[in-house]
Structures are given as structure tokens and as C-alpha cells.
Amino acid sequence: MIPWLTLAIALPAIGAILIWALPRVRTAAETESASARAGASAEAGGGGTAVKTRPAAKTGAGTASAENAKRIALIVSLATLALVVAMALNFDTATAGDLQFEEVYPWIPYFGVHFAVGVDGIALTMVLMSVVLVPLVILAAWNEHSDKEDGGRGYFALILALEAMMVGVFVATDVFLFYVFFEVMLIPVYFMIGRYGRGAERAKAAMKFLLYSLAGGLILLVAVIGVYVIGGTFLWSELTASGSALAAVDPATARWLFLGFFIAFAIKAPMWPVHTWLPTAAGSSSPGTAVLLVGVLDKVGTYGMLRFCLELFPSAVSWFVWPVVGLSVVSIIYGAIVAIGQTDMMRLVAYTSISHFGFITLGIFVLTPQAQAGAALYMVNHGFATGALFLIVGFLIARRGSSRIEDFGGVQKVAPKLAGVFLVTGLAGLGLPGLAPFVSEFLVFVGAYAFNPVPAIIAVVGVVLAALYILWMYQRTMTGPTPEKLSKLPDLSARETWVVAPLLALIIALGVYPQPLLNVINPAVERTVEIGADTASDTTNAEGDTEEGDEE
């Protein structure tokens, strides 16, 4: 049997090491073009940035090796994609609710830690989404960091390292291993924002991101240790087996452990009120980093809620349903309203994501099959739609050197293709029927309405607001008179077309025919919903406690 999952983790990791180990080449010939680019970007950066243009001689260093680095990164990420697709074709849809491709090797026997991996339907779709996004991000960032001292090769190494960890975190079936990936992932992202980000505030943004995530991670650590001390094992399959020691834990302890996991995931997701790091981090990220940060990393939070919060502590779930639903609804409305007021496109998209994550957590915690399937599907669709939006904003930034809305206008006249894809992805974001996110949003609404009409109706307001922030942004940037500065704005290049075309194809395809994904997701969701059904009887008892949560 082929160790698919280990290979999928190892391949990008080896690629990252390979790029790192590339010999550093210093060529004088390229200095001129490189310094010209650096000068242009520094000017475009709008002054006051900490990024000083370095002397030309330094700037060119490593550019030659950077070219190799890019190629290696692209090839490795495509190979990983091919590998995962091949694995997905071998996936048995009939038993998508069970773990497949399982591998279990002892890692630290002293603590009973295993290198244990496996995927069910949800994990498989998450992995697929991640490995689809990575090559596109690499392609989109092709020339983005040429002005950096190392020509951006560090950035590409970090992307591959991050890819390995992203695959790892979704396929880990050992809680300790999951925690390791969950924490280690922060390090590459930290450097991707701090070193390869945009603007003067990026070091601060990276710091804020890291500290928020570390705080959540440390709370998670206590809960993970608690699970081990009570359950006696880290293996997810043993912990969730009926009759395990963890299942017999008293409800109060289970609630605390649930809370420990939930806080970490809520910070990651991010949920109101622990969302403040995301707009800062996304606003200071390069577009490619933002895609991976919002499209994939944040999904670890919602995925973790589904996989760990619900399945490890079924007895505690009913107690948290209403508080989390309340927070989700707040996130939906709050994210949308604040998004309307943004003047920076990157931050705007980040706030829309907070709103969208509200939909996802709402779908997870109303515990109905449609809503959870919708939430799981939304995780994928949001990755593609928001990823595409970030990348297109990135194209605009690359042209104008600014992400402020007021710096744009009338783009559709000079770059109609660019404006067109911008509109389509924007419409996907606001849930237009026929495009992928609509299906998932609809499922969440149906499921949430079955649970209770009130949160569902409030959540619909979020969709109305979404139309407002997306269309208004489009109106301000793409329509109207074209300013003098933008009159020479080039349209999509071939490379850029290749970046967005696959995403648009996926958005449209999944909008018209989401069934293949749902076939994979549904059996997995049924398992978690059963947990909800088992504890549904408790809900009535807990109703009294949860009134307050509703008011939030």
C-alpha cells in the first residue's frame, strides 16, 4: 500500500529543504533590473515605509537562485497536487465517513504519541483545497518578491514548508501530532508576514498574529494534556471509540476541555471577539500569504471544531450550542458591517471572511445534517472564492502599488478582463446562485432554520450586507472615470490568467454541480450529526443556562 498521506506531507517538506539548500549565486548582471524594480516598488509603497531601498549591489544577490527556487516550488507543489488527486481518486466514497489511508507509527512511546494520519471525507476535501491553492499562490507571487534581497526564494521555501504542515494538520489523527502541526504552522506564516509582507506595520502585524495564535495554542495545550491524562491515549480513533475513558468523563470536565479546544479554534477561525488579529495580519500580508492565511489556516479552526470539539466531547456540545450560535451571528453581522467601512481592499476581504466564518461556525453548531454539510462545503468554497478575490486584489496591488480603494477607479475600461474576473469572484463572495458559495450558504440557512428560525433570519441580513460591500467596492474601483494614472493599466497577463482561471472554473463547476463534493462530505457529516442527535435530548435541560448566550 502506498503511504499517500506521509508522501503528501514529505514531498513539500523536501521541496522546502531543497530550496533552502540551493547554492547562493551572486550575479552582477541582474542588479540593474532588480534595483529598478526595487525603486519602483519603493515609490509605489507610498513613502513612510520601513522598507528602504538597499544599494543596488545587494539587491541582485541571489536572484539567479531565486529563479530556480520558483521553478522548484512550482514543480513540487504541482507534484503534490497530482499526488493528492491520485489519492482522492482512490478514496472510497462509500465509506467516506470512516478514516481511510490510515498510517500509524509510534513516535514518542513514552507519552503514547503516534505519527498517525488518515482522512475522512471532510479532511480529504480540506487537503484537496489546500494543495490546489498552493501552486496558484506560487504562480501569483512569481515576481512579487524580486526586490527582496534573496529574490524571494525564502518566501517560496516557506510556502512549501507551510504546505507540508497544512496537509499534516488536516490529516493528523493523533491529537498530539495535530497540536504539533497546529503550532509549528505559525512559524512560516510569521516570517511570511513579517519578512515578505507589505507596509511598515508588517512586523507588528506578524507579532500580533503570532501572539494571538500562541495564546490560543497554549490554552489548547492544557486541554490536549487534559485529554491525554483522562483518555490515556492521543489516538483520535481510540479517544472517540465508544466506551473510551474520555467518553466517561464527567460533564463539567468535558465542558472545560471543550472550551480549551474551542477558544484555540475560535482564535484561529477567527470568531468575534477574538478576530482582531486577522484584518491586521491580512492587511500587512502579501496577497499570496493572505490566501493561505485566510483560505487554509483559518479553516484549521473550523475544521478543528468539527473534528475535535464535537467528536471528542459529545457530552459537552449541547451546552455550547447557543453561545456559539450567538457568537456566529454576531460575527456574520459585525464582519459585514465593518467590511463596508473599509478603505483598504485587503482589510475589506479579511472582514468579509470574518462574516463568512460566522456562517461556517453557525452551520457547524446548529447540529443539523444540511447545515453541517453546508459548513464543510463552505470551508472549501470560501477557500476558492476568497482566495481568488485576494489574488485579484493582489494583481491590482502589483499594478498600482496600493491596496486603497480610493487609488482605483474606472479599471473596467482599461482592463476589462481583470474587472470581469473581479466581478465574478465578488459575486461568488456575496452568494450569487450558480456560483459555489451559494450552495453552501443555502445549505447552512436551511439547516439553521430547521434548528431555529431566529439565527437563520438574522444571518440572512449578512447576505444583504455582503451584496453591499462587494458591489460598492466594485463600483468604486472598477467603474466611473478612469484617473490619468491608471490609463496605462495593463490587463491580465498570461500568468495571471493561469492563476485565476482554475479558481473561476472551480467556483462555477462547484456552483452548478456540487454533488461530488457533497457525496464525500455527507457521510462524514452524518457521524458528527449523530453526536448532536444523541445529545439533543440534553438540549432542553440546558436551555435555561443558554438564554444569556442567545442575547449576545
Place this chain on the structure above:
Amino acid sequence: MNALYVADGAPPSLPGITDAPPTLDWWLLAPILVVFGAGVLAVLFEAFMPKKVLRPVQITVAAVALLVTFVLIVLQVEAVGDGVIVAGGVLAMDRVVLFLQGTIAVLALISLMLIAERRDGRDAFSAQAATVPGSEEERRHILAGSQHTEVYPLVLFAVLGMLLFPAANDFLTMFIALEVMSLPLYLLCGLARRRRLFSQEAAVKYFLLGAFSSAFFLFGIALVYGYAGSVNFTAIRQAVDAGGAEIFADGNGEPLLIMGIGLVAIGLLFKVGAVPFHNWKPDVYQGAPTPITALMASCTLVAAFGALLRVFFVPFGGSVAIWEPMLWTVAILTMVAAAVIAVTQRDIKRLLAYSSVVHAGFILTAVIASSTEGLAGAMFYLAAYGFTTLGAFAIVTLVRTRDGGQELGDLEGWAGLGRRAPGLALALSLFLLAFAGIPLTSGFIGKFAVFEAAIAAGATPLVVVGVISSAVTAYFYVRIIVVMFFRESEGEGPTVARAGALTGGVITVGVAATLALGIFPGPVLDNLLPDSEAGQEPAAVMVHQVTEE
């Protein structure tokens, strides 16, 4: 030792006191004797050898002695079995002690590499410590190239004390070990080549505070002796279980025991640098020559915690109820106060000192767990932390100011290091991430081990405080990374001395150990540490029976 008589006037039967000469197991004593012998030999060399050849000879003697000691310790693992009492009951040798001694020997050997490193023919120590700083006499000595080769015997004696400290089986031996360990360190602290007044101030401070703590320790021993009628750990434990010596048959001896435990604890907590007995640490770490700081931060901490573990688990193992609330308070204070103060630090060595205090707090949570798991966790943590901190201090010795080339303590000056010396900055980042407990570094496994033990023992609130403190400390570790990588240097920035083979070796070993213990800790955990059987009392793996009856 004949002061204690019971009512009927018969002499008390004290364990281990006989007229017969003690039987000495020379084989088991060999590691300690080798270091001792080498120290004595080095002193003789110092007196009789020509100055020219002295330095290489002293380094060789010290290195060979430490290496032989380590090999002997490894060879003894089989011999001690479940543990034996040697040298008339004053030393206990078991696998816990051997692990700690082996760790100390290795860390001391690595520190020695830093101590022996020379740049432009000058090491980190003053040419002639007896001269007035800034005087003409000092200048003459510098120009003449004088040097203190006494450093090496002093280090050997300090290491001798460290090897004895965790192995002591009675309080008197432990006190002697404490003094043997401390006195050379006081002296070594005052020998810095640069900023000599600062260094001397640190030495005086360390000496005075250390003397106070020794006095507390000694007074505590006296009180415990009064309560138990013996200084032997096993006898104390038996006495505690029996409710005190025979004269306390009415059960009113407990205040004596409480005061005794408290005062002994002060002496030990001072050595590990727990709040509120931590004040010496930042000053001493900053003032001492950096190689000596590295020695103290790694080896002394291991030795002090080794002794602390033995004292709380063996003689006071039966009085957990007395010391647990006290250690809870100290651990919480240590983790919270040190983390908060550390945030305001601007000097790298002071920052590492406070970081060391915070780590002491984490290890204390494992002591409080009072289980074999806790013991194993603390042991792993100490070894992992020792290697990492050595690497970090090795890097500190390399980053220097542009003028005069003294070490650059001010963190603001470290801006741009990531560009100037990417390898060095990466290595330091790794060490800092290990301090912060990020997975795949040894620091994470250590933190996991101690926290797991604490939660298993029901000390969850303590662990919650621990992780909050971790989050705070992460801030200042990450801040250093920000300064190194994300900030442009103003003006010229720091110079980075070329790492010689020795310093480079230390950094390499540090990186290798930090990664190896972080990714594949299995071999160490499975083979070297006591098995963690849930709920087992730690004394079960620490030898404490009296063999000679």
C-alpha cells in the same frame, strides 16, 4: 552527634554510625574522584609549571577529566541497578543521580569549550583580576598578555560540587557540596575582561546573597536535625513518618519540621533562582563573563534542581502537605513575576536570566506534581534547557559592539543581525523558539512533560498559570526575532565576531540537541528516565534505604 538522648539515657541508634571504617566503593566514587583529582592536579600545575605552557595543559587536564568522568558515569549505569548507598551513607547513587551527573558533565564540557575560546589571543577573563580596573598596572598586565589560568581548576572544583550536590544522601554532605560548588563560582563571576567593575559588583552581590542563603540552608538543617535526630535523608524520612524523633512522642515537634523545611527550601530555591529569591540572577548573569554565565545557567541549574528534587522527594517525601502550599506560591510567583519583569528588559543577558527564572518556575510545577512522571519531566526539562541555553549564550559571546568589540548586550543594537549573520540569527531564533516551547524543539517536549505531570497530579490551575506565563514570555522571545530579522540596523549595526571552532561547536551542539530532543525524544525518554507509572511516589526510583545495618 551525640546530643540527643532519649528518656532512659540509652544512646540513640543512629543509622550509618559505626566504629568500623567505612567501606568505600571506589568504582562508584570514581567519577567524583577524577574531577577532584584533576582539580588538585591543576592547582599544583598552577604553582609549579612555567606560565607559557600552562594554558594548554590546564585546558587538557580539565577536558580530559570531564570526559573521563562522563564515560565513567555512563559505565556505571548498569552497576548501580536500583541504586546503592556509597561512602558510609553520604552519597546515594541511582539512575536519577547518574542522569543528572552525566548531564552536568556533558554541559560542563561544552561550557569549557566556551571558557577556553580565545579571540585575538584573549579569552573572556581579565588579565589580572587583582589590579584596579582602569589602572596603569592593569594596562601593563594586558599588554604583557597575562591571563588567569586558575579559571580551569576553579571550574573543576565547581563541577565537583555540582556532581556531589544532587547525589548527597545527607544534609551535611549536601551543604558541603553547595559550598564547594558556589565558592569557585563567586570568584569566577568577578573575572570578566570587559566592564570589570560591573563584573566585580556581580561577584560581591552573588557572594553576599549566596552566603545569606547558605546560612538559611544551614539553619534549616539544624532545625530538621532537631526534629528528626539525624541529617541522613532516610532517617529523616523515617522520623517524619513516625511523627518526629522519639522525644516528640507527644507530637508537638511539627513546628520545628515546618520551619526546617521552609529554611532548607529557601537555600535551594535561591540556587535555582525562584521568585522571591531570584534577585541575584539578572545581575550576576549580566556581570559575569558570558562563558561562566553559560556554565551557571546550565550546569548549576541542573545541580540545584537535582538537589531540590532529592530533598523534597526523599527526606521530605512524607511531608508533602507541608511544602506543597509553599511551592505552589513560589511557583506561581516565579512564573508570573519573572515573565512580567522580563518583558521590560533590554539587555540580552538579563533577559536570558529572567527567562531562566521563568523556566525554574515551570520545573517547579513538576516538583509539585510529586510523582515519578514529574521527576522524569523535570529531568528531561533540565537536560533540554541546558543545551539550549548554552547555545544561546554562545551566540551572545559573538555579537559585539562596533567600537572596542565588547559584547553587545543592548537588544536594540541587534537590529539587522538577520541580514548580517543569517546563520547565527537563525540558530538564536531556534533557541528562542525552544525557550518559548514551540513544537519540534526540545523546549516543547520538556514543557509538555512537566505540564502533563502536573495535570496528572491534579495541579491544573498551576498549569493554567504556566501557560499564561508562557504566552507572556513568548512576547519577549519573539521580540528578539523581530529585532533581528524585521528591523533595519541604525547606522553601522553590530559586528559579529567570527565563530571559532569552539564557539561554533557549542552552537552546533546546541542546535543539534534542541532539534534531536524535540523531534526524536524517544530514546532519552524511554531509556534514561524513570518509568512513569501513574501515581507512583518519586522516592520509589530514588535510592534511600540504608544499606549498612
